Amino acid sequence: MPPVLASRASALAVVCVAGIALAPPAIADPMDPIPGNGVFVVGPDIAPGLYRTAGSGSTFGVWINNVPTQDSMCAWFTYSTPDANKEHVLQTNMSVGPMFANINSSVKAFESRNCQPWTRVP
Template identity: 70%
Template sequence: MAGLVAGLTAVVPGPPAHAQPMDPIPGEGFFVVGPDVGLGLYRTDGTASAFGVWINDVPTQGSMCVWFTYSTPGPDKDHVVATNMSIGPMYANINPTVKAFETHNCQPWVRVT
């Protein structure tokens, strides 16, 4: 039995493989630039809602696609670099000053440049 135990070797897992940034970026979530998303110009086809709710010819906020870019890697609204909301197609520029990207109720974001 001692010979059998001596012949066993421990398998120690190495560091996880570096994941590639997402492309497309899902239309819902908070993402850190670098490990989650890469730099570039991204486009969405707009809202992911199956239908919109309109009040006085204006879509409600819950019917719209909205995104934010941040100068820090956290979702602190005091550090918003840019934001936009729409029911239609939009672009978001994730440039070197951007540290995080947040998106809600959008179709996937595809990198165009």
């Protein structure tokens, strides 16, 4: 093969490989609604904002002396670290009924336990 054709073929191969290597990575959209159970990192998993849940995800509630048991309630936590370290809780709340959670810019992770899905409030 003449040298000119060989160098063009090499250049073409480099351009094709470079084009594939330079493709941007796929980024998933943040979840909305947020499932009722789990720990979610703000940014990749969920977007900051005000969220609302209808309350407990339990199919039935257990009450003792007119007080719901912890297993009957929805609980949420916000953390200042993405690893949801219990020593870095910013806010928490627990209820049987509807609740709001404000996931602002200082929140790095959000945890939800036994809740119905969380939807973002416009």
